[in-house]
Amino acid sequence: METNKFASARAQSMPNSVFAVMDDAKAEAADKGLEIIDLSLGSSDLNPPKEAIEELKKAVADKSTYGYCLHSCTRAFRQEAAAWYERKFDTKINPKKEVLPLIGSQEGLANLLLATTDPNDTILIPDPGYPAYFGAVVVAGLKVEYMPLLQENGFLPEFDKIDSKIAKKAKLMIISYPNNPTAAVADNKFMQTAVSFCHDNNILLVHDFPYVDMVFGNYKAPSILSQKGGLEIxxxxxxxxxSFHMGGFRMAWAIGNSDAIAALKQIKSAIDFNQYLGIQKAVIAAMKSPQEKTIADAHVYQDRRDLLVDMLNDSLWQIEKPKASMYIWAKLPKGLNNSVDFAVNLAKTTGVSLAPGRGFGQRGEGYVRFALVREPEVLKRAVDKINEFLD
Ligand SMILES: Cc1ncc(COP(=O)(O)O)c(C=O)c1O
Structure with a gap:
């Protein structure tokens, strides 16, 4: 980082994003007049449920939605979120004490760390992991212990390999399945083991669960809260x-242990007001909208997965088809191991932009992540360009 006379030690120790390097590479390709096929960002290109957009249009014309929205004004949202969860996981949730609306799960996670840990506390996080985790632990001033996610273990952490002293010290653990970036999934048994481990060691277990609805075939992504003891920790x-392809709207929600929710509410009240009521109403409408669309949308991603993986496997790649998420996590073909060099050169030469695995942590090196966020014909074109580049 360049010297900045106003930056705090905290701001200066923010991890440097390799995605900034990718941004420069994309800009260089665009300057050359290349078509940019950006598969580096997990920003869904599908439409939100039409009911959500209708509701938002109505709200925008309704003056009663324009003011600050304090906690009591989020009641309808909390009630619907609890009902939505109960429909999915058959577990009762108290909308008063166990639900909190968020302005994105990224914001929610950063504030949750501030709400439930103190500086120098120990946190267990996955490597590779969603890059926002690395920034959030710096903001909260935490000591990090990484849980390696290795291909040979299905990209699941091995709890029995965590040193017992570290486990006793840790205040919080983050897991996330279906996983970004690895697209790995977990089963109920894994979730129960995670809950029991955190219970035994008095750790708050945070399950970052945005891909709950992006699941393929018969696979159903399990929740930690419906495991025995889940709501206790x-x-x-x-x-x-x-879930609803509404990344720009900034709306998410936390469900879980009432003490953790209360602490998060305390911290958030010093930092932000709740999301615009019109957007809350839109997401309520999305939660109530027919499940058929959610299932059809997951199918779109499944078909794109099949197309991309089959085409890549026909050339130099060896990739297993994931059961969920909107990503393909691919080990680089033989002889290549520097993911940043590969992704930067690919972007500069062809305009195809992938996320280099190194951007997700040390153990992401040697991989790249494809986000399935473009139509099949564009994905085909991207693979052709990648093959030409590798030739
Ligand atoms: C694992 C994970 N958590 C959180 C987020 C951020 O989601 P939101 O838009 O709710 O902040 C993402 C976005 O890609 C993600 O992959």
Whole structure:
């Protein structure tokens, strides 16, 4: 980072994003007049439920939605979020004490760390992991212990390999399945083990769960809160960005242990007001909208997955098809191991932009992540360009 006379030590120690380097590479390709095919960002290109957009239009014309929205004004949202969760997981949730609206799960996670840890506390986070985790732990001033996610373990952390002294010290653990970036999934048994481990060690278990609805075939993504003891030590973060393709609207929600929710509410009240009521109403409408669209949208991603993985496997790649998410996590073809060099050169030469694995942590090196956020014909074109580049 360049010297900045106003930056705090905290701001200066923010991890440097490799995505900034990718941005420069994309700009260089655009300057050359290349078509940019950006598969580096997990920003869904599908439409939100039409009911959500209708509701937002109505709200924008309704003056009663224009003012500050204090906690009591989020009641309808909390009630619908609890009902939405109960429909999915058959577990009762108290909308007064166990639900809190968020301005994105990224914001929610950063504030949750401030709400439930103190500086120098120990946190367990996955490597590779969603990059916002690395920034959020710096903001909260935490000591990080990484849980390696290795391909040979299905990209799941091995709780029995965590040193017992570290486990006793840790205040909080983050897990996230379906996973970004690895697209790995977990089953109920894994979630129960995670809950029991955190219970035994008095750790708050945070399950970042935005991909709950992006699941394929018969696979159903399990919740930690419906496991035995889950609500005693767990909190889950859900997001309209993925469930309803509403990333720009900034609306998410936390469901979980009432003490963790109360602490998060305390911290948030010093930092932000709640999301615009019109957007809350839109997401309520999305939650109530027919499940068929959610299922059809997941199918769109599943078909794109099949197309992309089959085409890549026909050339130099060896990729297993994931059961969920909007990503393909691909080990670089033989002989290549620097993900940033690969992704930067690919973008500069062809205009195809992928996320270099290194951007997700040390153990992401050697991989790239494809986000399935473009139509099939564009994905085909991207693979052709990648093949030409590799030739
Ligand atoms: C694992 C994970 N958590 C959180 C987020 C951020 O979601 P939101 O838009 O709700 O802040 C993302 C977005 O890609 C994600 O992949």
């Amino acid at each position: 767990g909190i889950e973060l859900f997001s309209s960005s993925k």
